[in-house]
Amino acid sequence: MAIATVSITLLVMLLSSHSEVVKPVLATLPVFEAGSISTKAISVKESKSTSPKPLFIISPTIGGKYPVFLFFHGTCTTNSVYRSLLEHIASHGYIVVAPQLYNCPVVIPTISGNEELNYAANVANWLLLGLKTVLPENVEGNLDQLAVSGHSRGGKTAFALALGYAKIPLEVTISVLVGVDPVAGLSKECRCDPKILKFFPHSFDLSIPVTVIGSGLGDQKFLLFPPCAPSDLNHMEFYLESKPPIGYFVATDYGHMDILDDYEPRINICKGNRSRDPLRRTVGGIIVAFLNGYFRYETKDYLTIANNASVAPVNLSPARFINETQESLLNLGNFYSLKFDPTCPFDWIPDCHASSM
Secondary structure, three states, X not given: OOEOOOOOOOOOOEEOOOOOOXXXXXXXXXXXXXXXXXXXXXXXXXXXXXXXXXXXXXXXXXXXXEEEEEEEOOOOOOHHHHHHHHHHHHOOOOEEEEEOOOOOOOOOOOOOHHHHHHHHHHHHHHHHHHHHHOOOOOEEEEEEEEEEXXXXXXXXXXXXXXXXXXOOOOOOOXXXXXXXXXXXXXXXXXXXXXXXXXXXXXXXXXOOOEEEEXXXXXXXXXXOEOOOOOOOOOHHXXXXXXXXOEEEEEEOOOOOOOOOOOOOOOOOOOOOOOOOXXXXXXXXXXXXXXXXXXXXXXXXXXXXXXXXXXXXXXXXEEEEEEOOOOOOOOOHHHHHXXXXXXXXXXXXXXXXXXXXX
């Protein structure tokens, strides 16, 4: 598939402070607050004449040409439960497209990861001709500036799409990639298809900028349930296998599902005990700053967050940006311990996954 070659304008690795004090709102950057552009939510039903999958779109209403942010939902969640996060991004001048790739009658996906990936590719290709038919008047999507992202299993789907694992050839070019607490399975022995992790530094064959955002509490167990974002298969591994330019930010005090809206139609066990709004503003702000840096050459905010994490509404540790390939690989071996689980406890599931209960 075609992958954009993006000129690198950002600087060398910047490390964050490690303060454990929650930051006051007044200390934050404008990217952490709602943008000034009015938006509109658009629902598109699945049909042969409209879209290959149901879509939840948030678009600017002011006429203009905007970059497109394609976002894939997590395991057995719905696209609409990310509304607060996606509205934040759209209000800064981005067209957000969030497909519902599949539905879950319970909390177990009924399709394989490969099927999910092919659905994602279909939606990406639909953007070429279909997006303009559903946007507000005088609003146009700029597919020369296409960002792909996703949360949890959807984050892994975004990486797999960018890496070319889909059987359906992509007709669009991905410019940048964002993983929001991406997860590749339950354990090294029980991973989602396609199995994209190689457990080797810089193994992803990507030439585009990447940002990975993780949760500090995502790898914690709850009673008999496995972690929603287990070690070795979560944000850290996706960061380690990405090549520069790569940004990496971890919200230390939050759980895997805290990125969702406050309203949830079902109970989940992957939450922290803090207010979710600061986390959503932090994740949305990092994404906006990243997109602004590469699409609008406004690099200051992204570099500021990486250099001084105290500007974020929540604690970030680490917070870093690596621009050069000569980054130090010392001590990476510590992250690649051979702790294979002897069995997959959920091997009866059609496709091993990290459950988002």
